[in-house]
Amino acid sequence: MATHAQAAAHDDHDHKPHGWRRWVFSTNHKDIGTMYLVFACTMFFVGGTMALVIRAELFQPGLQFVDPQFFNSMTAMHALVMIFGAIMPAWVGLANWMIPMQIGAPDMALPRLNNLSFWILPFAFTLLLGTLFVPGGAPAGGWTMYPPLALQGGDSFPMMIFAIHLMGASSILGAINVVVTIMNMRAPGMNLLKMPLFVWTWLITAYLLVAVMPVLAGAVTMLLTDHFFGTSFFAASGGGDPVMFQHIFWFFGHPEVYIMILPAFGVVSEIIPTFSRKPLFGYESMVYATAAIGFLSFIVWAHHMFTVGMPLAGQLFFMLATMLISVPTGVKIFNWCATMTRGSLSFEPPMLFALAFLFLFTIGGFSGLMLAIVPADFQYQDSYFVVAHFHYVLVPGSLFAIIGAVYYWLPKWVGRMYDQTLAKWHFWLSAIFVNVLFFPQHFLGLAGMPRRIPDYATQFADWNMVSSIGAFGFGFSQLLLPYIVIKCVKAGSKAADRPWDGAHGLEWELPSPAPFHSWETPPSAAIIARGAEH
C-alpha cells in the first residue's frame, strides 16, 4: 500500500491547473476521459432527440410533424451523431480513463496528442450540426452517403465531408495513442496475456481504427472531388461506378461496427466475473476470439450490399464468411455463461446491464445471422428488420455496455457511490422500453415496411405506435443517467477503494477517487499478480 500513499501524497502537491485551463489545455488522461464521456453523453441526447423526431413522425401513418426532406435528414444525422458522436467517443473516453489505470501506467503515452484528438471533436460536430441551418438542410441521403444521391446534397455536402474528415482524424489519433500506451507503457511484469480484457479488446479495436478510418477518409475525399473537381470515381457519365463506393464504404463500415462492439465485449468480460465472484472462464480463448472477429471483419463487407448484383461465388463467399463470425462470437457468449455457472451472483446495476447485454446482443446476433443468408437478405434488405437488427446490437449491445461500464467504474472515478436503487430503475426502464422500441420493428420489417420513409401503409400502424411509445419511454428514462452521475459526484456516500467485493484488476488497487496521476511508481509484481487473477 506504500505505492498508494505515495501516489496520493504526490497528488496533493501536484499542480493541476484550475478553471477552464484545466480542461482546454489538459494532458491528463482522466480529465480528457471525462471530457470525452461528457461530450458523448451530450451527443447521445442530441442524437436521441433526432430519433424521437423520427418516432414521433412514425407514431401514426400520414405526415404529421415534419416534411419528408427533414425526416430524411433526421435519419442520416441521427446515425452520424450516434456513431461518431456518442458511441465512439464514449469508448475512447473509457479507454482514456481505464487503460492507464489497468496496465499500471501513470498516463497515456502521448498526452498532447490526446488533447488534440479530443478537441477536434467539438469542431467536427459544430460543422456537422451546423448543416441543420444551411440552405437545403442537413444531409438527407443516409449516413452511408451513397452516390449519386449524396452528391446531390446542397451546402451541407462539403460540411458533412469535412466533419467526417475531422472525426476520422480524431479517431485515428486516439487509436494511435491507445496502441502506443498499451504496447509501451505497461508496468514491468504486466505481459500481454495478463492484460485485462477491456485493454485487449481496445488494442484490437485501435488497430481496426488505424486500418479503416483512413479508407473512409479516402472514400469521402473521392465524393468531394467528384462533386467539386470533375473527377469520376463514382459518376457513371465519366466512366465511374457508384457501386464501387459501396464496396469502399463497407470495407470501412464493417470493421467499424466491430470498433463499436469489441470494447463492449471487454467491459462485459470485466463485469461478469466481478459479480459472479469467479475468474473469467477461458481468458485466452476470449483474446483469440476477439482477434478472430477483428480479422474476419475485413472480409465480410459485401454482405451489406448483396442486392447490388454480385457473382454467385461472391455472394456465397460473403455469406459463409459472415456466418463464420458467429463461431468466435459464440465462444464469447459461451465463456460468459460458463463464468456465471456456479458463481455466487449478485445483481448490482453494472451486472444487470451486462446481463441484458448478453441476452439482447445475442438476439441482435441471431437476426444478423438471418440477414447473412443471401436469399433471405434479398427480402429483408432496406426493411425495418435491418433497423431492428443493428439497433439490437448497438443499443442493448454497445450502449448498455457503456452504461454498465460507467456504473462499474464510477465509484473509482469520483470516490463516491451512486444511488444504486435509482440506477436499477434506470436499468429496468431501459431494458423494458428498449424491447418495446425495437422488437416490433422486426415484425414491421418482415411484413415489408421499408426504412427511411416518413409515411407508411396503414397495416403497419399498430406496431409503429408501440415502437414509438417504446422510443419515448426509452429516451426519457436515459435522463436518469446524467442525474444519477451528477447526484453521485455532488452527494454520493464515500466509496471504498474496492467497492465491488469480487473486483480484480489494477484499477481497484488504487485509492478511490483515483489520484490525478495513476501509477507514478509502477505497481509491484505482487499487486499485478493479485490484479491479474483471471
Next chain:
Amino acid sequence: MTEPREQVKRENARLTARLALMALGSFAFGFALVPLYDVLCAVTGFGDQKSLARASEAAPQAADESRTVTVEFVADLPNVGSWEFRPVLTSMQVHPGKLYETRFVAKNLTGHDTVAQAVPSIAPGSVAGYFHKTECFCFTPQKFSQGEERVLPVRFIVDRALPKHLDRITLAYTFYDQSIRVGQR
C-alpha cells in the same frame, strides 16, 4: 530514472511513426481499391462493362440459324425533362454470329448546345464478353445543338460462343448530359 524515461519516449515516437505510416497506407489503399475494383470485375467475368464502351474488332461469323436470342433495348435518363431518349425498336430476335443494326433516338431539350455521353450496361452481366459492338454512339461524346433530334445507330454481333442457357440479353443506355465530366473523358 530519466534514462529509461527517455528511452520510453523514443520508443513511443517510433511506434507512433509506424502507426501513422500504417494510417497513410490505409488511406492509399482506399484509392488503390479503385483500379483494383476494375481488375476484379474483369477477372470475375462479371461486370467488365467497360468493354461495352469500346469498339470491338470482332468480324461477323457464319450465322447460327439454329439459335434465336432476344436482345432488348432500354434507354434511361438520369433525370427527367431535359432530354428525350428512346430506342426505335424495344427488342430484336437475332441469330448469334450475324451483324445487326438498331437505332436509338435522342433529342436535346436542355435549351442550349451541349455534349452528352451514353453509358452502356448489359444484363446479365456475364454476357458482356459475348456482346460485340462494331459501332455505337456510346464510344464518343455526342454533340447536340439546341433542340436537335438525332438517330443514333448501334451495330452489334452476339458471339456464337454465347453460353447455351442464355436466350435473352438486355442492353441499356443511360444518357448523361454532364458537359464537365464528358469533356474530360
